[in-house]
Each structure stands twice: as structure tokens, then as C-alpha cells.
Amino acid sequence: MKDKNVQDASSTTSSKLELRNKLAKALLPPPTQGRGGNRMPDVPVTSHNGKSYRFYSDLIRDKVVLVQFMSIDGQKHHPTIEHIAEIARRLGDKLGKEVSIYSITTDPEKDTLDRLAAYAKKHHIPKGWHLLRPSDEDAKSISGRFAKHLSKHHQHGGINVRMVHYGNGGVGLWGAFASDADPDMAVTRLGWLQKGNSAGAEIKRAGPVNLAGRHHDKNSNRDV
Numbered sequence: 001m002k003d004k005n006v007q008d009a010s011s012t013t014s015s016k017l018e019l020r021n022k023l024a025k026a027l028l029p030p031p032t033q034g035r036g037g038n039r040m041p042d043v044p045v046t047s048h049n050g051k052s053y054r055f056y057s058d059l060i061r062d063k064v065v066l067v068q069f070m071s072i073d074g075q076k077h078h079p080t081i082e083h084i085a086e087i088a089r090r091l092g093d094k095l096g097k098e099v100s101i102y103s104i105t106t107d108p109e110k111d112t113l114d115r116l117a118a119y120a121k122k123h124h125i126p127k128g129w130h131l132l133r134p135s136d137e138d139a140k141s142i143s144g145r146f147a148k149h150l151s152k153h154h155q156h157g158g159i160n161v162r163m164v165h166y167g168n169g170g171v172g173l174w175g176a177f178a179s180d181a182d183p184d185m186a187v188t189r190l191g192w193l194q195k196g197n198s199a200g201a202e203i204k205r206a207g208p209v210n211l212a213g214r215h216h217d218k219n220s221n222r223d224v
Helices: 002-027 055-060 081-094 113-122 136-147 183-193
Strands: 044-047 052-054 064-070 100-105 129-133 163-168 173-178
Touching (some): 044 055, 052 055, 055 129, 064 081, 064 183, 081 100, 113 129, 163 183
Parallel strands (some): 064 100
Antiparallel strands (some): 044 052, 044 129, 064 163, 163 173
């Protein structure tokens, strides 16, 4: 009887997770121009591979990207790397070519370059995915900029490690989803932003929704 109860509980949990993922796919708003567009901090950051970059000029401008905030110690409480790794696996050979992933440490004092490099090696971080180390102040500056794309519900005084940001730096189009959201949904949303891809089979008109039309996005005042 105990085993049956455990199986029933597991089945219920799986059903709730599947329902949540389906709702996320259906109801999460598409990426938008967002406040500030591409006015991103162009601060120096260093990758776990030892190379230094300017955050906006080198890593964001004209690129489709996935951005998350994390720390190595914080993974014990809010594990996200495995989830991002699943997205990376689904991207396949597009990673590093059509899409780049950036995991920005929120604890640069502890997360030294040597530690980030060892962590990347341990978790088999592929090419096209950078563990980035800014200064402490610059980490807050970058996080604060991305927070402008979040709803008030997801904004707070600190760095939000529970949300993952994605966007096209060429046009300033940005969106976000929860760090444990369905990886297939994440890859689909990234696909919307890649050159030559559209969100559906047909090209949609930009501008205000045609209220007389039969089909429009209920979660947005624009067709996307």
C-alpha cells in the first residue's frame, strides 16, 4: 500500500508539472522591445576560458542570447546549471553559432576564474556557453538592467537567480522565463529570435492587434 501511495504521489506531481509547462507555453507573453531596448552596461567581464570581453559590445550586440545569474555556492540552494545544460543540449550545433549562453556569477569574490574554469570542466560546459565574471558592482549593474524586463512580481532588490533572460541584441527584443521552465519551450522561444525564423508558419503583422481579426495574442497588445 505504501508503494502505491508513493507512485500515486509521484504521478500527481508529474501531472502538475506537465500542466504547468503547458500553461507556460500557452500563456507566457512573447518577447517584447522592453524598456530601454539595448541600453546595456558595456562593462568588462571575463569568461571561464580566460578571455575578456565588453558585455554589450562583444557579447550582446547583434547576437541571440540566453542570460542567467548564478553562483557556484548558490547552486546548492537554487540549482539551475543542469537545466541550462538541457537547453544547451537541445540547441545542438546552433550553440555558439546562432545562440550564445551566458551564466553570470553573482559572487565574483568567491567565484574566481580558476574556480569557474574548474566548474565548467566538471559540468562539461560546451563551446558557446560562457561562465562570466564581472566585478561585484558590475554584476549588480547588469542584473539591474535585465530586471527592467521582468514583471513587478519578479522584481526585487537583489539579483533574481530564478529567472532566465533571452533576447536578440540586434533589435533589442527581450523576454524571460523561470529557470525551471520546460527546455523545449525555451528553445522554441530562442528560435523565434533567430534570423530567418518566425514564431509561426506565417509572418505576422507588427503593430496594434486587429481586434476585428479572429486570431490574436490575448496576452499582448501587439501581433508578434
